[in-house]
Amino acid sequence: MTKTIPVVEKILSANDRLAAENLARLNAANVFALNFMASPGAGKTSLVERTVRGLASKFRLAVINGDLATSIDAERAEVAGASVSIQINTGGDCHLDAIMLQEALTHLDLTAIDLLIVENVGNLICPANFRLGVHNNVLVASIPEGADKPYKYPGTYRGVDTLVINKIDLLPYVPFDMAYFRRGVELLNPGVTTFPLSCVTGEGVDAWLAWITAQVEARRIPQA
Amino acid sequence: MTKTIPVVEKILSANDRLAAENLARLNAANVFALNFMASPGAGKTSLVERTVRGLASKFRLAVINGDLATSIDAERAEVAGASVSIQINTGGDCHLDAIMLQEALTHLDLTAIDLLIVENVGNLICPANFRLGVHNNVLVASIPEGADKPYKYPGTYRGVDTLVINKIDLLPYVPFDMAYFRRGVELLNPGVTTFPLSCVTGEGVDAWLAWITAQVEARRIPQA
Numbered sequence: 001m002t003k004t005i006p007v008v009e010k011i012l013s014a015n016d017r018l019a020a021e022n023l024a025r026l027n028a029a030n031v032f033a034l035n036f037m038a039s040p041g042a043g044k045t046s047l048v049e050r051t052v053r054g055l056a057s058k059f060r061l062a063v064i065n066g067d068l069a070t071s072i073d074a075e076r077a078e079v080a081g082a083s084v085s086i087q088i089n090t091g092g093d094c095h096l097d098a099i100m101l102q103e104a105l106t107h108l109d110l111t112a113i114d115l116l117i118v119e120n121v122g123n124l125i126c127p128a129n130f131r132l133g134v135h136n137n138v139l140v141a142s143i144p145e146g147a148d149k150p151y152k153y154p155g156t157y158r159g160v161d162t163l164v165i166n167k168i169d170l171l172p173y174v175p176f177d178m179a180y181f182r183r184g185v186e187l188l189n190p191g192v193t194t195f196p197l198s199c200v201t202g203e204g205v206d207a208w209l210a211w212i213t214a215q216v217e218a219r220r221i222p223q224a
Numbered sequence: 225m226t227k228t229i230p231v232v233e234k235i236l237s238a239n240d241r242l243a244a245e246n247l248a249r250l251n252a253a254n255v256f257a258l259n260f261m262a263s264p265g266a267g268k269t270s271l272v273e274r275t276v277r278g279l280a281s282k283f284r285l286a287v288i289n290g291d292l293a294t295s296i297d298a299e300r301a302e303v304a305g306a307s308v309s310i311q312i313n314t315g316g317d318c319h320l321d322a323i324m325l326q327e328a329l330t331h332l333d334l335t336a337i338d339l340l341i342v343e344n345v346g347n348l349i350c351p352a353n354f355r356l357g358v359h360n361n362v363l364v365a366s367i368p369e370g371a372d373k374p375y376k377y378p379g380t381y382r383g384v385d386t387l388v389i390n391k392i393d394l395l396p397y398v399p400f401d402m403a404y405f406r407r408g409v410e411l412l413n414p415g416v417t418t419f420p421l422s423c424v425t426g427e428g429v430d431a432w433l434a435w436i437t438a439q440v441e442a443r444r445i446p447q448a
Contacts, residue, residue, distance in 0.1 A: 039263050039264040039265060039346070039348075040263040040348045040369055040373055040376070040377065041263060041366075041368060041369025041370045041373060067376055068349065068376060068377060068378065068379065069375070069376065069377075069378050070372075070375050070376055072372055072375065072376065092349075092379055094318065094347075094349040094350050121349070122263070122348065122376065122377075123318075123347060123348070123349055123350075124263075124264045124346065124347070125292065125316075125318040125345070125347055125350075126318050126347075126349075126350065142265075142368070144265060144366070144368035144391065144394065145264055145265025146265045148294075148296055149264060149265060151293070151294050151296065152264070152291060152292060152293065152294055152296065152346065153264065153292060153293075153346075154292065154293050155292065155316055167368065169397075170368065170394070170397060170398070173393075173394060173397050174394070174424075175424075200398075200399075
């Protein structure tokens with residue numbers, strides 16, 4: 001297995017170079033970009049839908065969905081009201097990388113977009129190893145996954161900028177030790193911005209939308 | 225990225241060779257071995273606990289846990305009554321492979337074991353690409369993940385021998401279209417043996433334990 005290490009390192013540094021290019025393109029067009037990462041079924045797509053529905057009247061939104069095989073998620077984003085939605089089928093690859101995002105960006109008119117949401121492949125490990133070149137990496141945790149996840153997936157919890165704790169409506173029905181979960185998060189990523197919410201009931205969604213709104217508005221070119 | 229392909233192919237065929245060696249060792253010792261695969265938080269460890277608790281009086285059990293960083297799962301298996309439990313910390317690797325299992329097997333006295341459960345890393349994509357050399361690959365799906373998972377992770381659903389649908393106690397609290405889920409499973413893996421159950425309430429666990437019991441007993445050397 002040691003034979004692979006140099007190759008992996010080369011891919012990673014090439015990836016970082018492309019990620020920097022992606023970020024420069026987004027900055028030049030004043031687009032604020034988020035990358036949603038999560039386990040399968042934590043609710044990334046539901047959060048995309050909630051976010052698009054909540055902000056479509058304020059901002060011009062685009063969604064890029066990474067998936068192994070289907071376009072179910074991109075269709076859901078369009079139904080919710082995204083101006084543009086693009087599906088990246090990774091053909092089995094377990095994560096998005098900067099070159100996939102670069103290719104997807106060529107299909108978007110960035111001057112016609114304020115906010116870009118990238119929905120990564122459902123995987124709590126591999127996506128965290130590949131920077132895409134966005135402004136904010138968001139981890140979507142969920143209550144039924146269990147409170148031990150920060151301890152078991154430290155690399156991902158350590159590297160993210162923002163944490164959403166989804167499915168809080170299920171707290172009465174599943175054992176979940178919130179203090180234990182929060183302690184793990186705090187050890188790995190002290191003070192990370194956190195939004196507990198439910199995409200089903202809508203509880204907590206307003207605070208999340210207000211935070212994104214502030215990020216997008218901060219990037220707008222001041223009018224003289 | 226194409227540069228990596230030959231290396232990956234070499235690793236995979238080396239892996240298959242080692243998997244065949246692992247299977248031969250298990251067969252020589254009449255050990256029945258299962259590999260549990262699932263998303264993070266689908267309930268692999270809870271299923272290990274239920275299985276160990278339900279079968280520890282009948283069989284001599286060993287558990288091998290794959291995890292990125294902690295030994296939480298191995299400790300849970302021991303508390304539940306496994307004769308031996310071994311932790312493989314992958315140090316960030318997103319899956320177990322045959323060489324990791326081979327190394328772990330050197331720490332076990334296979335003549336003192338009837339049933340071996342390998343708990344893979346929580347990941348619905350990568351573990352399915354690496355055979356370990358066990359008799360049965362078990363996918364643990366769970367209700368809160370959502371019913372679209374077979375469609376979105378077809379490689380994993382296609383390749384498994386047995387499907388557990390865990391957390392059926394949450395069916396009243398989350399939207400889950402069982403007919404849609406089952407249709408996806410049937411398309412990819414027609415007739416796969418399926419156990420809907422709840423590790424919390426215990427519903428459905430007896431059928432699962434009866435199935436394992438039958439597999440282990442079928443491998444026992446007939447007494448003259």
